[in-house]
Every structure is written in structure tokens, then in C-alpha cells.
Amino acid sequence: MLRGGAGDGAATTLEPYPESVNYLTINCGRTIVALLPALAASLGHVLWRASARVTGALDGTVAPTTDIHGYAVLLALGDEGVPRSQQWVADAVALSRTTLTKVAARLVAAGLVERVRNPADRRAWALTRTPAGAEAVARWEPLVERLQDAVSGGLDSAEREELHDLLLAVTRPHLSPEAPSSLLASTGFLVTRLHARMHADLAAALRELEVEPRHLGTFRALRSAGPFPQAELARHLGTSGPTVVEIVDHLERLGALERRRPEADRRTQVLHLLPRGEALLTAADERAEAVISALLAPLSPDQRDRLRALLVRFVEG
Structure with a gap:
């Protein structure tokens, strides 16, 4: 398992955890225990716990300044140097503009994303992934894949595929056609997006x-x-x-x-x-x-x- 460490704007370095460390406990922040039957029967609670497990495992694993939202934005920006409007990025990763603004600010400060004038509207700003951002994604992708395999360790390969397909069927109608295929293939991403949508709708209700x-x-x-x-x-x-x-x-x-x-x-x-x-x-x-x-x-x-x-x-x- 790898951990990220970076100074103010410095290049991110990745160091191995000692093999004896249970990294799920470190990253999830708490020991996983069996759910009360009444809580296990509640899809809302179970989905919240699943989302917390994914975000807790990813936060701080790729880099201290980059959480699951930041990683998704870097993937969505795709090709280095291609500017995308903030609204396009927000739609692609299913984030509110307010949340995206905060995420983008952290990525800009880390040197992973750059703000440029939007070619389609010179009065507005667009986001583009820097060479450092592209390098970081290439370095983090295998790490994130290993981590996602680890957090879904309670499921066999057929059950993982089944869970992914069910989540995709539910979340796909609420995602932009521009959502990157790498995110759509991620069970962790789909869990967090479905939870965010359910939480917002339930809070309003x-x-x-x-x-x-x-x-x-x-x-x-x-x-x-x-x-x-x-x-x-x-x-x-x-x-x-x-x-x-x-x-x-x-x-x-x-x-x-x-x-x-x-x-x-x-x-x-x-x-x-x-x-x-x-x-x-x-x-x-x-x-x-x-x-x-x-x-x-x-x-x-x-x-x-x-x-x-x-x-x-x-x-x-």
C-alpha cells in the first residue's frame, strides 16, 4: 500500500506503508463492524457507510491535497492541455459548482490543474490538466485500483461485477454523457455519486x-x-x-x-x-x-x- 506526502505545491512523493500495517483500518479511519439489522435494512444508511468507506480509503492515499472529488476531476479533464469549462467538469463528475470551485482551487494550488481563459467565452475561465496532473494520475491509477479491490474484499469477482452493474443502472440517468469511462467503470465512484444524489434528495424531503x-x-x-x-x-x-x-x-x-x-x-x-x-x-x-x-x-x-x-x-x- 502506498501513501502520499507533499509539501506546499511540491511534487507528490509516494512511500510504502510497512507490510504489517492493516491499511484498510488506517484509511477508513475506523474498524468495520457488523451492522445492526435495523441499519442493514436501510439502503440510505448502508449507502452512506459504503460511501464513507470509499472516501475514507481514498482520502490521503493519492495525496494529502487530493480527495475522491479531485481525483475524479483530474480523470475528467483527460488530455493534457485541453481546456474544459467549469460547468462541463461539474456535470462530468456530478458535482455542484460550489464543490467544484473548492476542488479546483486545491488542484490549482497543488500545480495539478491550471485555470485558463475559456476559448468559447473569453470572459469565463476554463480548467486544464497540467503535465504534473497527468503524471500524478498515471502514478495513482494502479494504486486506486488496488485500493478499490481491497475495500470490496467482502465480495467475489462475480458479486463485484453485479454490484457495479446495479449501481451504474441507477446512477447513469443522473450522470453527464461526458462522464469519463474510467469513472463509470469505478464502483467506488458510483457509490459516492449515488450517495450524494440520495442525500441531497432526502435532505430536501x-x-x-x-x-x-x-x-x-x-x-x-x-x-x-x-x-x-x-x-x-x-x-x-x-x-x-x-x-x-x-x-x-x-x-x-x-x-x-x-x-x-x-x-x-x-x-x-x-x-x-x-x-x-x-x-x-x-x-x-x-x-x-x-x-x-x-x-x-x-x-x-x-x-x-x-x-x-x-x-x-x-x-x-
Whole structure:
């Protein structure tokens, strides 16, 4: 396994990790554990976990300044010296203009991309890949392929192909015809794009409930296996302690759950789902089902179940 190290604008160098190091744990940032059945049954949660696994594995693997979005942009820019408008690039890699602007700024600062005047509109700027950017992609491609094989290690070759084809069927209608074939061939890219689309649609559907997509896992975990300590919730959700504190604070303000300190251990905060939380989850589930059904319209019911099952295997490794 290789890691990237670079100074301010310096050429990126790649060094090997010691063979004894479990690089999935390093790159994913946490140990993968079996999902609670209630969470494994939720496509939204499983897809979030799969996307987090891909991005966690890639971030910092190619270079400290380049994440999965940056790598996708470099691939999309393709031939060195060919300028592309920022809108073209954003469409090609399925990013918002706001996100692309931030990604492009990091790539320009690293010397991998250059901003030039758009030949089609001299008032606007276009992006082009520099020789250093082309060299970096050539150096990183085999590394990324090895990493993607590693994060999908829980699947055999036929299951990997099946997962890829299901993801492509769902995401293809939302991707630009200009999307590079190398990205369309990447299961990791398709996972992150489907998650981004589902998250955006679900966030919009839940907004008037004052609930966010990331809150649903907490509701489901507590309804199926709670009450349990706050620290245990972080483990079940596969997220950090501070993030769980933010989630619990918000849901407590909504009257959806409450923290209680048991007499036997006053240092521990145990989370209890309240009737208001049950009602919110029921309403949120109805909206989530509508969003997911729309996104998965290209798949049959059996294919939808199969997609979720394969993603669970992907997440659990």
C-alpha cells in the first residue's frame, strides 16, 4: 500500500506503508463492524457507510491535497492541455459548482490543474490538466485500483461485477454523457455519486420535519436496540463521538429523545427514544421511501434488495 506526502505545491512523493500495517483500518479511519439489522435494512444508511468507506480509503492515499472529488476531476479533464469549462467538469463528475470551485482551487494550488481563459467565452475561465496532473494520475491509477479491490474484499469477482452493474443502472440517468469511462467503470465512484444524489434528495424531503438524513440511523438504532449509552451509538453508526453529540443535541431539542443517567453509573448517558421520536421516524420513513423508490426506479424489487444486500457485504468487508 502506498501513501502520499507533499509539501506546499511540491511534487507528490509516494512511500510504502510497512507490510504489517492493516491499511484498510488506517484509511477508513475506523474498524468495520457488523451492522445492526435495523441499519442493514436501510439502503440510505448502508449507502452512506459504503460511501464513507470509499472516501475514507481514498482520502490521503493519492495525496494529502487530493480527495475522491479531485481525483475524479483530474480523470475528467483527460488530455493534457485541453481546456474544459467549469460547468462541463461539474456535470462530468456530478458535482455542484460550489464543490467544484473548492476542488479546483486545491488542484490549482497543488500545480495539478491550471485555470485558463475559456476559448468559447473569453470572459469565463476554463480548467486544464497540467503535465504534473497527468503524471500524478498515471502514478495513482494502479494504486486506486488496488485500493478499490481491497475495500470490496467482502465480495467475489462475480458479486463485484453485479454490484457495479446495479449501481451504474441507477446512477447513469443522473450522470453527464461526458462522464469519463474510467469513472463509470469505478464502483467506488458510483457509490459516492449515488450517495450524494440520495442525500441531497432526502435532505430536501426531510427539511420541514427539521430532521436530517444523518438523524435517521439514530432513530432506527434506538427503536430496534435501545436504550443504550451514547458511546455505543457512535459505534453502531460508525461515526465519531463529536458527531453523535451534535446529532443527539439536535434530536433532544426536538423532544425526540432524551439522555438519562442510570443510578448504577452516573457518568454514563443512556439514550431513550421518546414518542415524539417514534412519530418523526414514521413520517421520515414515508418520505425516505418515496425518495429511494424514485432513485431506484430503473431496478426491479428483487434488484433493489440485491443492491442493498451487496452493499451490506461491501460495508462489512
